[in-house]
Amino acid sequence: MASVIPRLKCFALLPAIVLFAALPAHGLFKAKAGSKAAERAGAVLFRDKGCAHCHGVGGIGTQKAPSLVDLRKNKLWTPARITDQILTGGQKMPPFSDSVTDEEAAQLVAYLRAKHRPVPPPALPTHQGQT
Ligand code: HEC
Known part of the structure; x- marks a missing residue:
């Protein structure tokens, strides 16, 4: 029993x-593309994968690369085209297919197309001084 x-x-x-x-x-x-979680993950990737090095903190643009702030409003930059730019690069932008997975690219796109871009949390102590 x-x-x-x-x-x-x-x-x-x-x-x-x-x-x-x-x-x-x-x-x-x-928690996939387009969600707040994806946008937040993308914010961290944008900083940690080196995008901010050329495009500036939050993508405001530098002498090295154009601002990505208004990308969301630009109809030419569809999610597919942004993904392509990230993975295969552009004229001066290097390709990131070796260091960014398809899922991470989707998160970067979610971040770049977010209505209110989240600010990434502070980097972990081990990352400090590297950027
Ligand atoms: C070495 C500098 C550099 C790095 C690093 C870089 N980019 Fe770029 N990016 C550029 C330049 C320069 C352009 C302008 C077009 C071109 O030359 O490819 C550009 C263009 C773009 C565009 C198209 C916008 C437009 O108006 O042309 C997107 C989207 C973009 N980058 C996203 C990213 C993301 C996301 C990352 C990180 C994974 C990244 N970039 C890393 C230099 C860089």
Whole structure:
């Protein structure tokens, strides 16, 4: 008889597991491109992958590279074209396909197209002095 109890518990858990598996499909836990989480991840990548080195903090532009502040409003810069620019580079911009994954590129695009660009949290102590 005792062995039945754990089995019952197992059955009780099943609906919970099914529910959890189904939730992301409904978009409740959306953490992919276009979400706030993706925008925040992109903000950190923009700083840590060296984009800010040329494009300036927050993408305000420097002598090395143009401002990316109004990219969101520029209809020519579709998400696909921005992704392409990041991965294959431009005339003076190097390609980042070796150091940026497809998912990271999507997060960078989410950041660059964000209505209110998030400010990345302070870099970890080990990163200090490297930028
Ligand atoms: C070595 C300097 C440099 C770095 C690093 C760099 N860029 Fe660029 N980027 C440029 C230059 C210069 C341009 C202008 C077009 C060209 O020459 O490719 C540009 C253009 C762009 C554009 C198109 C906007 C426009 O108006 O032309 C986007 C989007 C962009 N960069 C995003 C990024 C992202 C995201 C990163 C980091 C993964 C990055 N860049 C890193 C130099 C750089």
